[in-house]
Amino acid sequence: MTVHADARNDVDRADSDPLGGVYSSYRGPSAQISRDPTLPWWRRILPVISSHRVPFSIAIGLSFVSLVFQTLVPKLLNGAIDHSLIQHTATLRTAVIEVLVVGVIAGITGIVSRQYVFRTAYNVEADLRSLIYEHLAWLSFSFYDRVQSGQLISRANSDIRSVQMYSTFAPLIVVQSFIGVIAFAFMLSINVVLALIAMVVMPILYFVGIKMRRVMFPISWITQARLADVATIVDENVNGVRVVKSFAQEEAEVNRLADAAERVAWAYIKDAQLRAIWSPWVQNLPQLGLALVLFFGGWMVIDGRLGIGAILAFNAYLLMLQAPFMMLGQLVMMGQRAKASAERIFEILDENPTVTERPGAYDLVDVKGRIEFDHVSFRYGDGPDILADFDAVIEPGETVAIVGRTGSGKSTVARLLTRFYDASEGAVRIDGHEITDLTLHSLRTSVGVVMDEPFLFSISIRDNIAYGRPDATMDEVIAAARAANASEFIERLPHGYATVVGERGYTLSGGQRQRIAIARTLLVNPPVLILDDATSAIDVHVEAGIHEALATLLERRTTIVIAHRISTIALATRVLVLDDGRVVASGTHEALLATTPLYAQILAQATTERD
């Protein structure tokens, strides 16, 4: 018993602060994207951004204030040089104090604005991420049959990032570009002619910037795509490492990755080459502007038509102007990328679940467990009929085995009863209620399924077993593990129930995983239980132990076992033989052996296939 007490303590400690308090201030998205697919992409995202309008407005407002004060500095400098240093009409001290005060205000507002910008940006990102995951959780199995998980993960990462960047930084860049207008106004106020001369290079800078982006843009897309290829290969090699090694294909895989890495390197080098050609232009064009200012301005100073301070001020303004002109061009590129990313995100968000609760759906309560398949037909997507006129009634408390060839649709029957998919024709009823009238939650908590390939999470064994009932006590978890004949091997593990199973449970054997999956379902204690090949990887003698425990548990519930082993089928009081999508025979094991040659044939085939 000490083992269990320790295990419980370990688990409690691990669970006390699962997120380390890092995201404690995040409360989930407060807005949805617009559901109207005819709107432009940024209009659809807008509700998410505007749910953060207060910090965002503060960010933009303060950034504007900061920029205005920044542009004041060269103007003050101009005045100070001309009035304090040259004409001695004002004291130097006031000028210095003025510059300092303005600089400090610009600095502080800049710092605060930056903090609000990043707060908004990362909250928008968290919102988009939550919205996508919420939606993914809501989508039906048929969606997951179609899409690749790698694609989904990339959409949830890079696409969210690029939409977030554009939607929060674009307005900021626009505000920063406004600095150009202010700076130009100040330049005009100092000297109109010199202001016009200084600005000559700006349009050139803008067009060179656009040209550069046009050249660089395709290569950046190619880089992205090639990076995704590398990610896919790495992902497959890590997840499929057992297959790679067992076929001794390490070398081939290493070569495949080297090829992909080389292709990424080519794209990066190309990118760097283009950058090397183009960035000197962008960086040095402003120097041309400075030269022009020095030439014409200096001439005016010599002529006595301009103060020396003006040259310095113009110098500072030109440097200030350089950034916004370049960023405006960048905005176009970011916009194109964000649009493409947003459309990929919408592809997920616009997908509707095929299995839905109808309005007014009610909870299934006091389940007796009478199950009725009423002339059910089913096909996956546009595929062939898997079930055709499948008709069966299972009485409360009965244990029924479904036997059929591989691919005959046995698992499909289980998937229809839990509404992983909806029947194409006919009806499925529990206690006389059509399952499409019931809430999905009550249906799925009433019908427990143990699948043949159980998926375990990378959490402790205790948490895996308690997955459907996180509030279960340790004693309940242990009782469930006992019933599934799993408690012995769990207690022998170094950390017992606190042992964290490796990714997808790979540190356990197939049979051990199946037993944990059985315990997980038994803990929920569903009135209807489906064991879909749930003991296929478990040793025959271990299985016998599970049967003993199950036999007492099964008395109180309706159970469907899908199995090939005669020992498992023996649990059932009745066997349904599935063939051609329908029940072709029903009876006890002995009766079927005597009357239905197909039944004996299926069992014989299953035995040679498996053992």
Ligand SMILES: Nc1ncnc2c1ncn2[C@@H]1O[C@H](COP(=O)(O)OP(=O)(O)O)[C@@H](O)[C@H]1O
């Ligand atoms: N998600 C799916 N999409 C398309 N076809 C499927 C899907 N799942 C199963 N099938 C097909 O449906 C048939 C029945 O599958 P299943 O019910 O899993 O058979 P069983 O459990 O009897 O081996 C098989 O031919 C299989 O290829």
Ligand SMILES: [Mg+2]
């Ligand atoms: Mg199956």
